[in-house]
Amino acid sequence: xxxxxxxxxxxxxxxxxxxxxxxxxxxxxxxxxxxxxxxxxxxxxxxxxxxxxxxxxxxxxxxxxxxxxxxxxxxxxxxxxxxxxxxxxxxxxxxxxxxxxxxxxxxxxxxxxxxxxxxxxxxxxxxxxxxxxxxxxxxxxxxxxxxxxxxxxxxxxxxxxxxxxxxxxxxxxxxxxxxxxxxxxxxxxxxxxxxxxxxxxxxxxxxxxxxxxxxxxxxxxxxxx
Numbered sequence: 001x002x003x004x005x006x007x008x009x010x011x012x013x014x015x016x017x018x019x020x021x022x023x024x025x026x027x028x029x030x031x032x033x034x035x036x037x038x039x040x041x042x043x044x045x046x047x048x049x050x051x052x053x054x055x056x057x058x059x060x061x062x063x064x065x066x067x068x069x070x071x072x073x074x075x076x077x078x079x080x081x082x083x084x085x086x087x088x089x090x091x092x093x094x095x096x097x098x099x100x101x102x103x104x105x106x107x108x109x110x111x112x113x114x115x116x117x118x119x120x121x122x123x124x125x126x127x128x129x130x131x132x133x134x135x136x137x138x139x140x141x142x143x144x145x146x147x148x149x150x151x152x153x154x155x156x157x158x159x160x161x162x163x164x165x166x167x168x169x170x171x172x173x174x175x176x177x178x179x180x181x182x183x184x185x186x187x188x189x190x191x192x193x194x195x196x197x198x199x200x201x202x203x204x205x206x207x208x209x210x211x212x213x214x215x216x217x218x219x220x221x222x223x224x225x
Contacts, residue, residue: 002032002110010110013055013081015133019126031116037103043087046098050090052114056080059107063138064100064183073149073186075099076141079168084109085134088117104180149186158195159223161185162205166214174212 011017061078086099120127182189206213
């Protein structure tokens with residue numbers, strides 16, 4: 001059973017909470033649990049059963065699609081305070097493609113199980129509307145990722161990614177491997193490696209094992225103009 005502080009945190013993130021009846025709130029409380037996933041754990045795929053709605057407490061989740069050849073294309077990443085709805089995709093009939101969700105680092109989350117979530121969606125229009133609103137926001141992220149892959153040159157894509165990373169952490173050091181970056185930007189590690197070397201030669205960044213340090217942020221910004 002979750003404690004009072006945990007329940008208040010979850011309730012503050014649920015837009016529809018105040019629209020629930022007391023019975024529905026009790027149903028949600030009784031069907032929420034804290035879950036933990038180790039780094040690299042695949043918590044959702046085409047073969048797995050629906051879990052329900054996940055709210056990230058600490059850590060990070062990554063949603064991606066996988067080609068027949070095994071190439072991964074990252075759709076978006078979920079940070080603390082954000083919801084994963086693809087783990088409840090069996091309730092959302094409009095999702096007709098397979099999405100995988102992995103824990104990028106050790107991750108703690110809160111889970112509203114699929115039975116309770118499905119019941120709330122069916123009997124409360126505010127829950128259903130909020131769910132589709134969140135899905136539309138996520139599909140906007142998906143379309144942005146696809147637009148980058150299809151229409152932007154790779155140097156711009158990589159520059160945008162690096163700028164986003166330092167903005168998120170408010171730090172000029174990025175602690176990611178070239179393999180991780182390749183997954184995030186939908187490319188091959190060799191392509192990422194070559195472009196990072198170009199950026200390094202141009203005085204934009206410095207590299208060490210598993211770390212990239214941006215030394216000329218303005219020059220990096222110029223690449224995306």
